[in-house]
Amino acid sequence: MSIRSMTGFAQVKGQQDKTAFTFTAKSVNHRFLDLHLRLPAKSELLEQQLRKLFKEKLHRGHVEVTLTLEYAGASGLSVNRELVSDYVKAFRELSSDLDLHGEIDLNAIFRLTGVLSASNELPEEAELQAALLSAASELIGLLNANRQLEGNHTRSELEGRMDQIERNTAEVETLRAMVLQAHLERIRTRMAELLEGQADPDRILQEAAMLAERSDVQEEIVRLLTHVKHFRGLLEEGGEIGKKLDFLLQEMNREANTMLSKTTGLAGDAMRITELGLALKSDIEKSREQVQNVE
Numbered sequence: 103m104s105i106r107s108m109t110g111f112a113q114v115k116g117q118q119d120k121t122a123f124t125f126t127a128k129s130v131n132h133r134f135l136d137l138h139l140r141l142p143a144k145s146e147l148l149e150q151q152l153r154k155l156f157k158e159k160l161h162r163g164h165v166e167v168t169l170t171l172e173y174a175g176a177s178g179l180s181v182n183r184e185l186v187s188d189y190v191k192a193f194r195e196l197s198s199d200l201d202l203h204g205e206i207d208l209n210a211i212f213r214l215t216g217v218l219s220a221s222n223e224l225p226e227e228a229e230l231q232a233a234l235l236s237a238a239s240e241l242i243g244l245l246n247a248n249r250q251l252e253g254n255h256t257r258s259e260l261e262g263r264m265d266q267i268e269r270n271t272a273e274v275e276t277l278r279a280m281v282l283q284a285h286l287e288r289i290r291t292r293m294a295e296l297l298e299g300q301a302d303p304d305r306i307l308q309e310a311a312m313l314a315e316r317s318d319v320q321e322e323i324v325r326l327l328t329h330v331k332h333f334r335g336l337l338e339e340g341g342e343i344g345k346k347l348d349f350l351l352q353e354m355n356r357e358a359n360t361m362l363s364k365t366t367g368l369a370g371d372a373m374r375i376t377e378l379g380l381a382l383k384s385d386i387e388k389s390r391e392q393v394q395n396v397e
Contacts, residue, residue, distance in 0.1 A: 103338070103339060103340025103341060104250050104253060104254060104257075104340050105250075105253040105254075105256065105257050105337065105340050105341070105343060105396055105397070106246060106249040106250050106252075106253040106396070106397040107249045107250075107252035107253040107255075107256055107395050107396065107397070108129055108130060108131040108132065108162055108163035108164075108249065108344075108395050108396070108397050109129060109130055109131065109163075109249065109252055109395055110127075110128070110129050110245050110246075110248035110249035110252065111126075111127070111128045111129075111245070111248060112126070112127050112128075112241050112242075112244035112245035112247075112248055113125065113126045113127075113241075113244075114237045114238075114240050114241045114244065116233060116237050118227070118229055118230045118233040118234075119227070119229070119230070120173055121171055121172070121173055121227075121230055122171070122172040122173075123169060123170065123171050123172070123233075123234060123237065124168075124169070124170045124172075125167070125168070125169055125234075125237050125238060125241045126167070126168045126241075127165060127166065127167045127168075127241050127242075127245050128165075128166050129160075129163040129164060129165040129166070129245065129249065130163065130164050131162075131163060131164070131394055131395045132162060132163050132164035133162070134162060135156075135157060135160055135161060135162055135163060135165070136163070136164040136165065137153060137156055137157070137160075137165050137167070138164075138165065138166045138167070139152060139153070139167050139169075140166070140167065140168040140169065141169050141224070142169065142170075142171055142224040143224065144224050145169075145224045147231070148224060148231060148234060148235075151235055152167065152235075152238055155235070155238055155239065155242065156238075156242060159242045159246065160242070160245075160246070160397075161342045161397055162342065162344060162397045163249075163397065165245075167238075167241075169234070171224065182216055185214075185216055186211060189211055189214060190206060190211075193206055249397070252395075253396065253397070256392050256395065256396060257337055259392055260333075260337060260347075260389055260392060260393070261334070261337065263385045263386075263388060263389045263392075264330050264333055264334060264389075266381075266385050267326070267330055267354070267382055267385050267386070268327065268330055270378045270381050270382050270385075271323055271326050271327055271330075271378075271382070273374075273378055274319060274323060274361065274375050274378050274379075275320075275323050277374055277375050277378075278318070278319060278320060278323070318364075319360075319361045319364050319365070319375070322357045322358075322360050322361045322364075323361075325353075325357050326354055326357045326358070326361075326382075329350050329353050329354045329357070330354070332350055333347060333350050333351075333354075336350070342397055343396065343397075344393060344394075344395075344396035344397055347393045347396060348390060348393050348394070351386055351389055351390045351393060352390075354382075354386045355383060355386045355387070355390075358379050358382040358383045358386060359383070361375065361379045361382075362376060362379040362380070362383075365379070
């Protein structure tokens with residue numbers, strides 16, 4: 103199953119009788135579904151239907167939907183007759199006061215601000231409402247197809263990151279025995295120092311146990327590879343997985359941090375584990391950046 107990005111754009115145009123319409127939708131990432139509709143006046147019923155439709159098909163993302171209408175002929179124009187009457191009345195009163203003579207130019211009146219305006223109300227025709235809902239369904243399909251294309255690219259990038267994380271983790275595992283030996287040498291040195299000072303044997307054993315506990319990164323290796331396996335499974339599963347992927351990457355980052363803390367201060371092969379741990383953190387962080395845009 104595919105995954106979808108939250109970034110996308112779609113546009114649908116259509117016409118019903120004398121009314122042409124254009125639907126556009128654009129989306130970006132967001133924690134939840136954040137739907138913003140820009141519709142003509144008197145679109146309350148249509149808005150309810152659109153919200154229901156979008157919520158059924160989209161799960162996350164900041165989505166902006168715009169509907170614009172164009173009317174053929176003059177049916178889309180309205181005349182502010184009250185304003186025209188006021189203009190005519192003012193014209194005649196001024197002509198009388200100044201003793202001027204002349205006829206009113208209707209074209210000049212139409213050019214005055216506020217006299218003519220395009221209707222910004224949604225007609226109530228059932229056929230138009232049905233056509234708009236049909237166009238909205240098509241719009242959602244195109245938007246999701248666009249988001250899926252980007253999601254496929256993101257999935258490919260994430261799979262590549264997981265491959266690299268597995269390779270680096272496998273190399274850490276091959277170096278593990280050498281790092282344990284380095285810790286053992288530290289324990290022996292510390293024990294020799296304590297014995298020279300005639301230290302308590304119980305204290306020596308306690309410190310040796312603490313150093314040994316800090317030395318092994320096997321637990322972090324196992325957990326990290328388990329998280330990677332789960333991550334791949336979610337990619338295969340698809341659907342609304344963005345939040346789950348982000349949580350897994352947080353857990354991976356935690357294991358990488360612990361791995362680094364256990365190898366701090368050691369030379370030789372432990373330094374290579376430190377390098378690998380930093381590389382792991384880099385791939386995990388880059389994966390998190392990409393996952394933020396997964397639905």
